[in-house]
Amino acid sequence: MSDIRRRDPRKEWIARNRLHPRHLEVLAELGRSDGQGAASEWMGPHGLMRRNPHAVGFIGPNGVKRIDRSGVQQGQGSGGPQASTAASKPRVEIEAPAFLVAVVPDMAGGRLTGHDRDLLGLARRLADADPATPGAVLAVVFGEHKEDAFGEAGVDRLLHLAEPEVEGFAPEARLGALVAVEQAWTPRHWLLPDSKLGGADLGRRLAARLGERPATGVWQLEADAEAPSGWRCTARGAAGTLDFQRAMPRLILALAECAEPVSETHHAAQALALPEALPAQLARIEDLGQVAVDPAGVALSEAEFILSAGNGVRDWEGFHHAAEVLGATEGASRVAVDDGFMARHRQVGATGTWVTARVYVAVGISGAIQHLQGIQACDKVVAINMDPGCDMIKRADLAVIGDSTKVLEALVALVEQAREEKRNAA
Amino acid sequence: MRPDTHDKGRLAVTVLVSVGRHPLTGRGRRADQDARGVELARALADAEVELLHAGRLDAGSEAALRGYLGMGFEALSLLEQPAGADVLPALAEALEAAGPQLVIAGEQAEQGEGSGLLPYLLAERLGWPLVSGLAAVEGVSQGVATLLQALPRGQRRRLKVRLPAIVTVDVAAPAPRQSAYGPARRGRLDVQAAPVVPDDDLARWQAQPARKRPKRLKIVKAASARDRFKAAAAKAEGGGGQVLTDITPEQGAEAIFKLLKEEGVLR
Ligand SMILES: Cc1cc2nc3c(=O)[nH]c(=O)nc-3n(C[C@H](O)[C@H](O)[C@H](O)COP(=O)(O)OP(=O)(O)OC[C@H]3O[C@@H](n4cnc5c(N)ncnc54)[C@H](O)[C@@H]3O)c2cc1C
Numbered sequence: 084m085s086d087i088r089r090r091d092p093r094k095e096w097i098a099r100n101r102l103h104p105r106h107l108e109v110l111a112e113l114g115r116s117d118g119q120g121a122a123s124e125w126m127g128p129h130g131l132m133r134r135n136p137h138a139v140g141f142i143g144p145n146g147v148k149r150i151d152r153s154g155v156q157q158g159q160g161s162g163g164p165q166a167s168t169a170a171s172k173p174r175v176e177i178e179a180p181a182f183l184v185a186v187v188p189d190m191a192g193g194r195l196t197g198h199d200r201d202l203l204g205l206a207r208r209l210a211d212a213d214p215a216t217p218g219a220v221l222a223v224v225f226g227e228h229k230e231d232a233f234g235e236a237g238v239d240r241l242l243h244l245a246e247p248e249v250e251g252f253a254p255e256a257r258l259g260a261l262v263a264v265e266q267a268w269t270p271r272h273w274l275l276p277d278s279k280l281g282g283a284d285l286g287r288r289l290a291a292r293l294g295e296r297p298a299t300g301v302w303q304l305e306a307d308a309e310a311p312s313g314w315r316c317t318a319r320g321a322a323g324t325l326d327f328q329r330a331m332p333r334l335i336l337a338l339a340e341c342a343e344p345v346s347e348t349h350h351a352a353q354a355l356a357l358p359e360a361l362p363a364q365l366a367r368i369e370d371l372g373q374v375a376v377d378p379a380g381v382a383l384s385e386a387e388f389i390l391s392a393g394n395g396v397r398d399w400e401g402f403h404h405a406a407e408v409l410g411a412t413e414g415a416s417r418v419a420v421d422d423g424f425m426a427r428h429r430q431v432g433a434t435g436t437w438v439t440a441r442v443y444v445a446v447g448i449s450g451a452i453q454h455l456q457g458i459q460a461c462d463k464v465v466a467i468n469m470d471p472g473c474d475m476i477k478r479a480d481l482a483v484i485g486d487s488t489k490v491l492e493a494l495v496a497l498v499e500q501a502r503e504e505k506r507n508a509a
Numbered sequence: 510m511r512p513d514t515h516d517k518g519r520l521a522v523t524v525l526v527s528v529g530r531h532p533l534t535g536r537g538r539r540a541d542q543d544a545r546g547v548e549l550a551r552a553l554a555d556a557e558v559e560l561l562h563a564g565r566l567d568a569g570s571e572a573a574l575r576g577y578l579g580m581g582f583e584a585l586s587l588l589e590q591p592a593g594a595d596v597l598p599a600l601a602e603a604l605e606a607a608g609p610q611l612v613i614a615g616e617q618a619e620q621g622e623g624s625g626l627l628p629y630l631l632a633e634r635l636g637w638p639l640v641s642g643l644a645a646v647e648g649v650s651q652g653v654a655t656l657l658q659a660l661p662r663g664q665r666r667r668l669k670v671r672l673p674a675i676v677t678v679d680v681a682a683p684a685p686r687q688s689a690y691g692p693a694r695r696g697r698l699d700v701q702a703a704p705v706v707p708d709d710d711l712a713r714w715q716a717q718p719a720r721k722r723p724k725r726l727k728i729v730k731a732a733s734a735r736d737r738f739k740a741a742a743a744k745a746e747g748g749g750g751q752v753l754t755d756i757t758p759e760q761g762a763e764a765i766f767k768l769l770k771e772e773g774v775l776r
Binding site for chain 2: 326441
């Protein structure tokens with residue numbers, strides 16, 4: 084269709100004349116060009132905007148007419164202004180940074196954790212403090228990752244080290260790499276998450292190697308003209324019972340929620356490479372891999388992978404078997420617990436356990452609000468359900484519509500087959 | 510410490526113990542992680558375990574240190590240090606002199622800065638490998654220890670480390686045994702002089718009881734009141750998830766299998 088709007092004075096006249104027999108028909112016709120049910124607004128013959136108040140709004144679920152004045156309903160119907168928000172964020176490029184702020188995120192599961200994002204927010208505060216001499220945030224990422232939004236998280240420069248030595252648990256090789264970063268670029272600040280996922284360990288190793296006395300457990304940062312670095316920080320000490328106020332050192336191990344994550348700008352995340360190859364090192368610590376722990380023994384609140392059963396599970400034997408084969412911790416909705424199929428301490432939700440699983444598989448769970456509250460912190464939700472309209476499907480990242488028993492059976496067969504192939508190959 | 514008394518075949522283990530602080534009453538006690546470290550050392554077969562503490566000896570700390578003796582020890586070496594001293598040089602010298610194969614420490618002290626940095630500094634200074642967050646020592650043979658490291662989410666990782674090494678103990682390690690009163694009374698505290706280096710930095714910092722951290726507010730950046738209201742009242746919704754309808758169970762299982770593989774939760 085051409086973009087030129089052609090006016091039809093006769094139709095406009097009919098649209099204004101509510102008593103005209105073709106009034107409604109014409110209104111609808113005018114409206115359709117806007118991609119909506121009926122026209123609520125059009126340009127009058129004298130250039131004035133005309134409105135039809137009767138065409139505004141929609142009929143709500145209870146049959147009551149609702150008018151939505153946020154602008155979502157009107158004028159925005161077709162794509163244009165709703166283009167993706169990521170693209171509309173201002174893009175920030177720092178060509179010649181005055182200094183670098185190095186961040187070493189945990190990247191649990193190959194993605195930036197919430198803690199990492201907070202830390203990047205803190206790094207941005209340090210880098211952007213003085214607009215005249217902007218710094219750049221350098222993220223040092225080890226091993227394979229699945230993250231594609233480094234730019235949105237506030238990373239200007241990205242150093243991705245995927246050499247086989249730094250894969251897995253290799254604190255000494257990673258430390259060697261960080262020392263190489265220090266030698267290559269000498270960042271003004273080093274920030275690491277003070278977390279059990281690896282940041283706490285690596286950060287302390289780096290501090291010992293660089294001979295810097297770090298601030299650990301930092302949760303607040305304030306500008307302070309008297310401090311040598313221009314910043315003062317508050318750090319938790321003595322098993323969380325004391326707060327130390329001190330000038331900010333070069334190396335910081337910060338707690339979660341130490342700063343707001345970056346949300347308003349989009350950064351370049353330009354790839355960097357180390358000028359030299361990593362130094363070869365003798366590994367004194369050998370990683371023999373993760374040990375299979377009994378998933379049933381892992382507390383529900385800290386399980387990483389949960390298979391959860393609801394009222395839609397018919398074959399309980401099959402469900403328990405599936406959980407065992409997948410190596411998942413079992414969870415349940417309240418109905419499954421009340422009906423006696425699952426133990427009370429397995430209940431997920433408002434009155435049960437708030438879970439933090441990275442992957443949550445909901446089998447035959449409708450997604451009542453009390454249940455959804457309990458899985459707010461979950462990363463990936465998979466739903467297996469018969470009803471494509473239920474709330475769990477809306478929450479899920481992947482929803483399979485089908486009978487729970489059959490899907491679980493197929494899944495178990497698939498996993499067993501994959502294991503068999505691996506065993507034969509080995 | 511007496512290096513020459515080490516039996517040839519036995520594993521020399523030193524546990525670094527500190528004075529803890531009860532979280533409610535604030536009284537001195539065995540530090541929880543250190544006590545777990547002692548328990549871990551006790552559980553090692555064929556090990557000669559020594560306890561080492563650097564600090565002051567006064568009424569409060571003596572009760573706490575005797576708590577460790579009550580776990581079945583005759584003596585504890587105490588390197589005399591005033592309050593506010595940096596204990597690193599004293600400990601490093603004592604360890605260099607004694608030459609144990611394995612040093613066990615807690616992750617973070619319950620008093621003072623509690624930065625958890627001491628084991629790392631010791632390891633750096635002695636040039637030993639360090640493994641943090643242990644749940645168990647599975648065995649030691651021919652100068653290599655097999656360790657079980659506690660990971661978040663109840664997971665465990667098995668590691669091998671060349672001795673001598675320093676390890677720190679996680680709260681996932683077995684709970685310490687009760688301290689028995691009799692042995693605690695009878696045990697000796699061997700007080701030794703040690704070099705004193707004051708910790709100047711710590712003295713400069715202001716310490717105050719931990720403030721409650723402000724709760725993070727959910728900041729909603731929305732242009733209109735309606736969006737803000739919706740965000741405040743929203744259910745947790747992923748939005749834009751993939752929905753597979755009209756497929757066979759096998760196809761569905763395939764899709765789920767792929768996601769589980771990608772996330773790396775299948776082993
Ligand atoms: C005060 C209060 C607190 C509560 N707290 C909690 C709580 O903490 N946790 C909690 O879970 N609930 C809680 N509830 C209950 C909650 O409101 C829901 O009743 C409950 O979560 C529903 O469980 P469900 O999804 O398993 O069952 P249903 O709502 O019955 O859903 C069953 C689902 O399975 C599907 N299905 C049926 N057959 C099959 C099949 N063969 N294959 C695949 N899918 C199938 C259906 O389509 C349906 O979506 C609470 C309620 C109240 C009033």
